[in-house]
Amino acid sequence: MKFASYNEWLEFIKDGHIPEIRRPILESWKHSRLAGLSPHMFPQKLSQNPVKEPSPYLTRARQELESLLRSLDATRRIAGLLCGTSGEILAIFGTDKNIINVLDSIGIRENVLLSEDSAGSNAVALTINHKCPAVCHGAEHYLEKLHPLTTAAAPLYNPDGSLEGYLALIGIMPDTDCLTLRALTVMVVQLLDRDMRMQRSQVIHNHLKQQISGIFNDDQKATLLISRSGFIRQVNPAALKLFDASETFLDEKNFDSTAQCTPSLKEIAKSAIPCFNQPMEIRLNKRRLAVTFDRIPMFSEKDEFLGSIIFFKGKTTTPHTESVTYARFTFSDIIGNSAPLVRAKELAMKTAETSVSAFIFGPSGTGKEMFAQSIHNASERKDQPFIAINCAAIPREIAESELFGYASGAFTGAKKGGNIGKLEAANKGTVFLDEIGDMPLELQAKLLRMLEERTISRVGSQKEIPVNIRIIAATNRDVAELVETGKFREDLYYRLHVTSIELPKLTDCRDDIPELVEHFITYYNEIMGKKVNGIMPEIMERFKLYTWPGNIRELKNTIEFAVMLNSGEEMIAWKDLPGDLRTILLYRDLNVDNTATSDPLSQERINLQSTEKMLYEKALKLSDYNLSKAAVYLNVGRSTLYRKLKKFGINPR
Known part of the structure; x- marks a missing residue:
């Protein structure tokens, strides 16, 4: 400074x-x-x-x-x-x-x-x-x-x-x-x-606990007290038994590593509307439980929503089955009119008209799966399955059987008759491979073979099963660098990289923020039964200046939290925002430009980038699109070449 x-x-x-x-x-x-x-x-x-x-x-x-x-x-x-x-x-x-x-x-x-x-x-x-x-x-x-x-x-x-x-x-x-x-x-x-x-927060917490003293003495019915933010505040012995947990269950991190609920507790907690006999699936290690729950919202004397009591009923173990999912997002659901977003949307719409593979790049929270679903729904495959696979979330030891399925007797504990894999389940449809940069190398080889031969074989079987799948891959990592360091197969990269779609950061689309905020408020009003009409103007101004490291997902989560916390006021106020974000917006200098003069070399920088792009395009043509030769012509390393091609949006064929 x-x-x-x-x-x-x-x-x-x-x-x-x-x-x-x-x-x-x-x-x-x-x-x-x-x-x-x-x-x-x-x-x-x-x-x-x-x-x-x-x-x-x-x-x-x-x-x-x-x-x-x-x-x-x-x-x-x-x-x-x-x-x-x-x-x-x-x-x-x-x-x-x-x-x-x-x-x-x-x-x-x-x-x-x-x-x-x-x-x-x-x-x-x-x-x-x-x-x-x-x-x-x-x-x-x-x-x-x-x-x-x-x-x-x-x-x-x-x-x-x-x-x-x-x-x-x-x-x-x-x-x-x-x-x-x-x-x-x-x-x-x-x-x-x-x-x-x-x-x-402690005042609200104490008030909530006072209202429900005595309810948790029932050892027969599993009962949770959760705050409006989704944190577990109290639990009875029957609930500990249901979730196979100890008192550390009250620690949200420990709970998330113990059980996964669909719908999640946080999703249940945000609504102030009573509900009864709602289905829930609880996944505990290798077991899946089917239960129903009742939600009873709790309010203060000022009619402020504090949290809910959740009563669980029933408990049946369900077998592991592959569920086929269908895409629900279309291009009309992609909100915003900024130039970078419009360019990405137009390219995605053109991609949907074909059956080629596509690679979607973009930081976390920019809407990669929404784009993938929109491509699917605008294509000829729209009436067929859409299956999303997070490559980073599948345990390495079961990744192959999850994707390709397994035959009867393929390994100890294998289900009689075998099991269909996600790729086979998506036949005639679309598979979205999110975080593909985290896919193990041995699995990459098998995926490449599937793309080239259009067949798969289940684990433990030699039988070739024909499949007709469109692959849309996505990552927030630098795949070119992964290729250079040997962590991602170059042949698979180019097999998937037929079309490259770059999604912009939210900071590159700041003018879209008011429209996104309005959309999310409307959406969560419907879910939570609220009547929030907008957001305080000074908060919106700070929203436009904030860097949003979590991009659209962070903005969406922020509005969800704010609508949930809103106590009936017409506008979202400072008190409704998540604490950490509120602190940043109130106390951090968010002004990007603190200098007295603009960049005196801005036009020269633009001209330099244009010249550099032309240089890379010419090197590719001279080398007949041989990347090794092109790198030699340009006197740069392969990783630098990959990064520049991605930066300038040049398709290496």
């Missing part, structure tokens, strides 16, 4: 010269000048608001900040500020009285306004303007009296998302590192935010 120098500040003050400094600082300098502030004045404008007692939240914030200051090295000359919503200083404190005196001498005292139109550029003013943590270092302060300071500030939001004020740390240069000060400020507000949310 480059900070503005005194000379840059001086040139701006004297003749308005525009320096190449951080954009927020430059904008603040301009606003300060327009406000008519003298750069040589003291910050002295007093707040017109009557002095009032700090809220319990601000009092708690002060306690956290004072605790931090006491724990710091005595040599660190740092003071803390607590400011109101307009930027007025409510309290100044610190362990070093000297810095308190220094601040007082330059006008930093209680009831002074630190807003931009009163005190020019400073961390509190920047935080007010941009609604996120900020720093201001030395000569970046518009007022010269503040140049000896480094300031860092962050907003303080209560659990409902309402602004309570601002918290700031001030250090004396050169003793204080600017970024360290900012990190300390953010740490305090995040700790405070997490602490307050945990207190709120």
Whole structure:
């Protein structure tokens, strides 16, 4: 991070010269000048608001900040500020009285306004303007009296998302590192935010448990208490017996490794609508149980949905059978009109008109299976099976028998008469091989043979069974690199790579976010019986700036959680968001561009990429599409060649 120098500040003050400094600082300098502030004045404008007692939240914030200051090295000359919503200083404190005196001498005292139109550029003013943590270092302060300071500030939001004020740390240069000060400020507000949310969650949890005392004494009927988030809060002995679990069953991670439920407990938990005699399948290691359940929702006195009691009935062991699935998504279900998404959709629609194999690339959560299902449903195979196989989820030791099936007596415990595999079950339809980069090499060889000969043989049998399958593969890994390192067969890669579809990250389709949010709210309203009409505008603005590492899936899960948590209000509010995401959106600087000027070489970079693409295309033609020769012509390694071809969307044939 480059900070503005005194000379840059001086040139701006004297003749308005525009320096190449951080954009927020430059904008603040301009606003300060327009406000008519003298750069040589003291910050002295007093707040017109009557002095009032700090809220319990601000009092708690002060306690956290004072605790931090006491724990710091005595040599660190740092003071803390607590400011109101307009930027007025409510309290100044610190362990070093000297810095308190220094601040007082330059006008930093209680009831002074630190807003931009009163005190020019400073961390509190920047935080007010941009609604996120900020720093201001030395000569970046518009007022010269503040140049000896480094300031860092962050907003303080209560659990409902309402602004309570601002918290700031001030250090004396050169003793204080600017970024360290900012990190300390953010740490305090995040700790405070997490602490307050945990207190709120505990109140809800205690209220829920009070309502159901006595119900769990019935040892005959398996009963669970689950929160609205899907966490198990209480369990009776009959439920432990049903799930073949101990008290560690209450630990969600342990539960997920013990049993898999369809529908999942989290899916059951999110609805506040009672239901009775609903079917459920419970998978416990090698056993599958068929049960039914009743769901009784629980509410607080304020009619806030807290969670549900689940009663289980019946218990029959079901044999392992292969279920054929059918695709439910079509291209009309793919939401968004951004250019990268439209390109991917158009290519997928053209692919659906043929029977060729396809490879879908894209980060996790971008909708690879949705695209695969849409291709299937737009093809001639739409009335035939669609089977999705997660190659990373199948245990290595049973992967071959899962895909290809097995003959009677193929191994100890094999079912009499054998078992059909997923590829055979998909005959005349489509198989979606997700996470194909994790498929074992020995299985890759057998898959390649199936693609070339259009036949399969079950484990333990020599009989060739004809199959007519379309393969759509997908991965979020760099398959070219896997090929280069010998972890993926090159011949299989090109056998599948007839059509390549690249799905964009959500950050490349930011304009689609409002439409996606609206779609997901409508969807979950129907499932949960809610009437949420939208999302607060300030949250939507932060959504557009957030990086969404989990892409569309993360956004979908966020809206699902928010609709579930919404207590009847018209709009999704801050309190409805998942805690970790809420903290990021409230307290992290999400602005991508903090520089004062745009990239001066942007056009040159575009031209360079275009030239590079032409170079790679020419090398392929000269080598007659022999990749080894093309790599030699270009003087690059094979892995680099693969990456570039993928980047430029060049089909190596």
